[in-house]
Amino acid sequence: MLQVKTEKEDILSYLEDASNFREAGAEKVYIPENEEDLKQALAECAATKMPVTVSGGGTGTVGGRVPRKGAIISLERFGRILNIDKEGRKAVLQAGTVIKDFLSELDRQSLFYPPFPTERTAFIGGNAATNASGEYSYRFGPTRKYVRKLRMVLTTGEILEVERGQSFEKDGFIDYGNLRAPLPSYRTPPIKCSAGYFSQESMDSIDLLIGSEGTLGVITEVGVSLIDALPPRFIIIFFFPDEDRITEITGAVKSGFSDVYSLEFFERGSLEFLKKDYPEIPDNACALYIEAVSGSREMEKWAEFGEANGALDTLIGEDPRNYQRLIDFRHRLPENINSFFRQLGIVKVAMDISVPDRHFSEQYSFYRRIMKEEPIHSIIFGHIGENHLHFNLFPRDQKEKERAMEIYGECVRKALSLGGTVAAEHGIGKIKHKWLQAMYGKEGLMEMARIKKIFDPHSILGRGNIIPEEFL
Numbered sequence: 001m002l003q004v005k006t007e008k009e010d011i012l013s014y015l016e017d018a019s020n021f022r023e024a025g026a027e028k029v030y031i032p033e034n035e036e037d038l039k040q041a042l043a044e045c046a047a048t049k050m051p052v053t054v055s056g057g058g059t060g061t062v063g064g065r066v067p068r069k070g071a072i073i074s075l076e077r078f079g080r081i082l083n084i085d086k087e088g089r090k091a092v093l094q095a096g097t098v099i100k101d102f103l104s105e106l107d108r109q110s111l112f113y114p115p116f117p118t119e120r121t122a123f124i125g126g127n128a129a130t131n132a133s134g135e136y137s138y139r140f141g142p143t144r145k146y147v148r149k150l151r152m153v154l155t156t157g158e159i160l161e162v163e164r165g166q167s168f169e170k171d172g173f174i175d176y177g178n179l180r181a182p183l184p185s186y187r188t189p190p191i192k193c194s195a196g197y198f199s200q201e202s203m204d205s206i207d208l209l210i211g212s213e214g215t216l217g218v219i220t221e222v223g224v225s226l227i228d229a230l231p232p233r234f235i236i237i238f239f240f241p242d243e244d245r246i247t248e249i250t251g252a253v254k255s256g257f258s259d260v261y262s263l264e265f266f267e268r269g270s271l272e273f274l275k276k277d278y279p280e281i282p283d284n285a286c287a288l289y290i291e292a293v294s295g296s297r298e299m300e301k302w303a304e305f306g307e308a309n310g311a312l313d314t315l316i317g318e319d320p321r322n323y324q325r326l327i328d329f330r331h332r333l334p335e336n337i338n339s340f341f342r343q344l345g346i347v348k349v350a351m352d353i354s355v356p357d358r359h360f361s362e363q364y365s366f367y368r369r370i371m372k373e374e375p376i377h378s379i380i381f382g383h384i385g386e387n388h389l390h391f392n393l394f395p396r397d398q399k400e401k402e403r404a405m406e407i408y409g410e411c412v413r414k415a416l417s418l419g420g421t422v423a424a425e426h427g428i429g430k431i432k433h434k435w436l437q438a439m440y441g442k443e444g445l446m447e448m449a450r451i452k453k454i455f456d457p458h459s460i461l462g463r464g465n466i467i468p469e470e471f472l
């Protein structure tokens, strides 16, 4: 039965996600139990042209599930794992399946879902809608690569079921049977990227839907590929004295070791936020965090590597207790940073930029120069293996806020000049239109708006996500 909440206090929890987007408002939340309910909710919205926003687990960082007005459709009752095919290494899930539940079930069956999304309270539908990356994206890549099938309900009531390998872009069109979308003239760069609608020649039709941030249809089912459970792994954290050498050291890991799952970087300022939990962190050091396949020969190779590159100290997590302690090392950093600055009432300006491998060291030097020259508190950490660092600024007053936004623009322009992206994993949502326009131009946004109208003729779905409202 279709549940509808209209009381203010029942709606409040749907009006936020992990972003600082605060222009929220809604008059009702639909909670469908099945596709018939969902169609009914969408038909009611379409009849009055009421904006409607899809809500998953609410862990997005760009305000995507947070509406400015209208209705919300929550997928929280679409939480069933429909099928796990162990032999075929694949699964079909309802869109509201919580990632934590899915991973636990796979664990029981000695299987693994390679995107391994970092935030386990997210829903699989939200992961597909944002093309989320996870803890092992250095090795496996983002969600996109593992989505085999999507089932969507459109605002017209039509059902769209698309399987990978079924149809491809041809003669400038992406074909869905009854629907045909023109291929945008821009191209998604071949790097870690979740900025705007995906666009590549000969692309699989399913790839336009992945990462469309709740603007084309409501995903109800996701088919994914699986692999066998992973071999035993360990974590090693090297502390190095010289941040300016880190790109060179990272390059040596990339070329010298094949069984690496995670390759992360923590600049020395970011490590300050971990010292209360990990007092053994040396002063004046940055860290390279590596998760790799266990084995005594590998350990020897890593030890030699640390020594050859002048590591000051090393933390190793191989037995379950220490492994978990170092997993927490990685997870705790953003939590500690966020809670520290929240207490001070400071809103961070956070970047999600990635660039092609060959230009990473130039982008990194650009950040380092800003850190040295600017008085605004800033830190860097993140996915160095994928040329994707989170450069965070913490402005204390209005003047610093304005300067922080200028710096953001400078970093974006630098990355774009190097073939990079403004959004490597978090998407555009309602807060990064300006930068998406810097990336693909006004024409690119207008092309996205044209595609959206083919799927959602009244432009009621996910308004303000990816495409600015004035383009719709």
Ligand SMILES: Cc1cc2nc3c(=O)[nH]c(=O)nc-3n(C[C@H](O)[C@H](O)[C@H](O)COP(=O)(O)OP(=O)(O)OC[C@H]3O[C@@H](n4cnc5c(N)ncnc54)[C@H](O)[C@@H]3O)c2cc1C
Pocket: 017, 018, 053, 054, 055, 056, 057, 058, 059, 060, 061, 063, 064, 065, 075, 095, 117, 118, 119, 121, 122, 123, 124, 125, 126, 127, 128, 129, 130, 131, 132, 133, 134, 135, 213, 214, 215, 217, 218, 219, 220, 334, 425, 426, 462, 465
């Ligand atoms: C602590 C923390 C760590 C994180 N780490 C990472 C990380 O490492 N990598 C990363 O990529 N992200 C990360 N995220 C961001 C977030 O987890 C992902 O963006 C995730 O995919 C959002 O899923 P969700 O179900 O919470 O979606 P929501 O936040 O509810 O929604 C996100 C977007 O997807 C749309 N949507 C949701 N469900 C559907 C559906 N069924 N059909 C159509 N559209 C839908 C919404 O409208 C919205 O635009 C992190 C977030 C937190 C809080």
